[in-house]
């Protein structure tokens with residue numbers, strides 16, 4: 001990992017070279033945000049490298065945001081959330097947080113670098129992100145600030161969700177995150193933004209206007225995938241996916257549909273859930289999917305045949321009744337044997 005020089009950083013406030021809490025030496029700046037700065041740092045004695053986030057604006061509202069980030073991120077219990085390792089206050093009174101150092105770059109950075117990102121990659125990152133959010137939602141935690149800058153794709157290609165500073169536990173609607181994931185995927189796939197208010201929560205309740213269908217602005221994206229993302233962005237929140245897990249299942253289905261059920265080679269390889277307690281409801285291959293559908297239609301066909309036979313039997317004389325019963329029995333056996 002290479003650190004950017006502390007360019008743009010107020011030199012008087014530059015922290016590069018400083019030792020924090022007697023053990024973390026700051027090596028370089030990774031990001032300068034509105035309220036905090038993220039540095040790369042190394043432990044003086046055991047050489048462990050970490051990210052160190054220092055709160056610059058020391059006001060109650062930001063202090064609270066900082067504290068929330070520390071407490072809620074680790075509570076999600078999913079390997080896709082960046083780990084918070086420690087926190088404290090610097091010698092000159094600034095709050096800091098120590099995080100595992102992630103390799104790779106944020107989706108925002110990736111989108112800036114590439115004219116268009118490969119559809120397969122975006123769908124896979126989307127599914128991984130929804131897996132992380134599904135674990136958060138299952139614990140009553142809503143992130144409330146999902147965007148490309150808060151999703152890091154690490155060197156091994158896996159996704160980490162950052163910055164739980166705006167997260168809430170226990171009273172918020174998971175469809176807020178569903179909308180935000182939809183908006184992010186829409187932009188990554190089409191290069192266009194969806195109509196949105198500045199305030200994240202306001203978009204959740206009612207965006208300023210309907211988004212154009214992704215199908216119209218990105219015609220090369222498979223229709224099934226467009227359908228899932230369009231539904232996440234539905235104008236009426238009651239029409240959206242109810243939480244991250246249901247959107248994830250739909251996106252996985254869509255990736256199978258996009259590849260064509262018989263064509264397993266082209267299916268977008270999406271890992272099964274990494275959440276500890278996730279129960280998989282989808283079969284793992286398109287072929288298994290097709291098999292399950294065939295079994296369901298067989299059961300329906302047999303039930304209909306038996307029902308029809310019963311109705312006819314009840315309205316017949318005893319001789320005809322026996323003949324019809326025999327015929328219905330043959331028919332249902334024939335369907336079941338197919």
Ligand SMILES: Nc1ncnc2c1ncn2[C@@H]1O[C@H](COP(=O)(O)OP(=O)(O)OP(=O)(O)O)[C@@H](O)[C@H]1O
Pocket residue numbers: 030031032033034035036037038051082099100101102103105106149150151152162163165
């Ligand atoms: N643990 C980490 N390892 C590596 N890079 C990180 C880490 N945490 C954050 N970053 C980098 O810093 C950027 C901003 O992170 P984060 O949103 O947590 O900071 P912030 O102070 O809230 O910034 P902003 O106000 O711009 O959102 C990320 O997009 C990522 O590139």
Ligand SMILES: [Mg+2]
Pocket residue numbers: 033150163
């Ligand atoms: Mg942030």
